[in-house]
Amino acid sequence: MKITFHGQSCIQLETATHSLIIDPFLTGNPAAKQSPDNIKVDAILLTHGHNDHVGDAEQIAKQNDAVIIAPNELAVYMGWQGCRTHPMHIGGSFSFDFGRVKLTQAFHGSGYQPEGKQEFVYTGMPAGLLLYIDGVTLYHAGDTSLFGDMKIIGELNQVDLAFLPIGDNFTMGPEDALLAAQWIQAKRVIPIHYNTFPLIEQDGHQFARELGDRNIEGIVLEPGESFVLES
Numbered sequence: 001m002k003i004t005f006h007g008q009s010c011i012q013l014e015t016a017t018h019s020l021i022i023d024p025f026l027t028g029n030p031a032a033k034q035s036p037d038n039i040k041v042d043a044i045l046l047t048h049g050h051n052d053h054v055g056d057a058e059q060i061a062k063q064n065d066a067v068i069i070a071p072n073e074l075a076v077y078m079g080w081q082g083c084r085t086h087p088m089h090i091g092g093s094f095s096f097d098f099g100r101v102k103l104t105q106a107f108h109g110s111g112y113q114p115e116g117k118q119e120f121v122y123t124g125m126p127a128g129l130l131l132y133i134d135g136v137t138l139y140h141a142g143d144t145s146l147f148g149d150m151k152i153i154g155e156l157n158q159v160d161l162a163f164l165p166i167g168d169n170f171t172m173g174p175e176d177a178l179l180a181a182q183w184i185q186a187k188r189v190i191p192i193h194y195n196t197f198p199l200i201e202q203d204g205h206q207f208a209r210e211l212g213d214r215n216i217e218g219i220v221l222e223p224g225e226s227f228v229l230e231s
Contacts, residue, residue: 001013001014001015001133001134001136001228001229001231002014002015002226002227002228003161003190003221003226003227003228003229004221004224004225004226005190005192005221005222005223005224005225005226006021006024006025006026006029006032006033006034006223006224007025007026007029007031007032007033007196007223008023008025008029008031008032008052008053008192008193008196009022009023009025009047009052009053009140009142009143009163009165009192009193010022010023010024010025010026010029010032010055011023011140011163011190011192012039012041013131013133013138015098015133015134016134017097017098018042018043018097018098019040019041019042020041020042020043020044020045020098021039021041021043021044021045021060022044022045022046022047022129022140022163023045023046023047023052023053023054023055023142024036024039024044024055024056024057024060025051025052025053025054025055025056026039026055026056027055027056028055029052029055029196030196030197031195031196031223032223032224033223033224034224036055036056036059036060037063039056039060039064040064041060041064041066042064042066042067042097042098043066043067043068043069043096043098044057044060044061044066044067044068044069045068045069045070045101045129045131045140046068046069046070046071046074046075046078047070047106047126047127047128047129047140047142047143048071048074048106048108048109048110048123048124048125048126048127048142048143049073049074049077049110049111049112049121049122049123049124049126050109050110050111050112050143051112051113052196053142053143054074054078054112057078057083058078058081058082058083061078061083061084062082062083065084066084067084067085067086068083068084068085068086069085069086069088069096069101070085070086070087070088071087071088071089071090071103071110071123071124071125071126071127072087072088072089072124073110073122073123073124074110074112074123074124075087075088077112077121077123088101088103088127089103089124089125089127090103090104090105090125090127091103091104091105093130098133099131099132099133099134100131100132100133101129101130101131101132102129102130102132103127103128103129103130104127104128104129104130104139104141104149104153105125105127105128105147105149106125106126106127106128106141106142106143106144107126107144107145107147108126108142108143108144108145108170108171109126110122110123110124110125110126111123126142126143126144127142128140128141128142128144129142130153130157134231135231136160136161136229136231137157137158137159137160137161138159138160138161138162138163139153139157139159139161139162139163139184139186140162140163140192141162141163141164141165141180142165143165143170143171143193144165144171144172145171145172145176146172146176146177146179146180148183150180150183150184151183153183153184154183154184154185154186155185157184158185158187159184159185159186159187160186160187160188160229161186161187161188161189161190161219161229162180162181162184162186162188162189162190163189163190163191163192164177164180164181164189164190164191164192165177165191165192165193165194166191166192166193166194166202166204166207167193167194167195167196167199167200167201167202168200168202169199169200170193170199170200171193171200173202174191174202174203174206174207174210177189177191177207178207178210178211178214181211181214181216182214182216186216187216187217188216188217188218188219188229189208189211189216189217189218189219190218190219190220190221190227191204191207191208191218191220204220205220207220208220
């Protein structure tokens with residue numbers, strides 16, 4: 001499986017038969033190296049409704065006839081925009097052609113701000129994502145604080161790779177993300193949601209070194225870089 005980091009929390013997953021993208025914030029993302037025009041995917045997964053996560057989902061969905069998989073209220077909202085959607089909610093799972101998706105809780109907000117309007121559209125509860133694809137288990141935490149039930153995620157799953165926010169201010173910072181990695185019992189961790197803007201600047205390489213001290217492999221990807229995860 002080829003894993004590409006596009007900045008902020010945007011991850012693209014490519015298998016031999018499918019391509020998925022999570023939280024495709026590209027337009028307006030100062031770290032992104034890729035244009036939404038060039039994204040080819042079968043499915044788009046959204047963790048919550050903030051603009052820096054919904055991003056270019058509508059454009060990418062329509063140009064690829066890709067399904068948007070998201071928490072129910074957000075999926076309904078994207079359906080109103082003319083997108084093909086599959087609604088889910090926390091604790092629920094569903095098997096798609098590419099693999100199984102299960103939504104976990106995340107402690108954050110979720111409201112979409114339409115361009116040019118001083119208002120928010122309520123988009124339901126934020127979520128994390130457990131992905132079971134080609135014999136590997138991935139956990140994308142979405143935007144979240146540290147929470148105790150991460151221990152349960154680790155107990156019930158053998159997480160091969162976790163994507164954890166480390167930016168602080170809006171999400172976990174590096175210290176809490178280190179605890180999260182241990183509670184999840186992740187074999188590998190890719191830090192996300194940092195260095196996009198000055199307010200969330202962090203040292204991803206220092207975070208990776210501290211993961212290594214805890215016998216967890218830290219993988220730092222710059223926007224546009226990829227990593228191949230063997231099944």
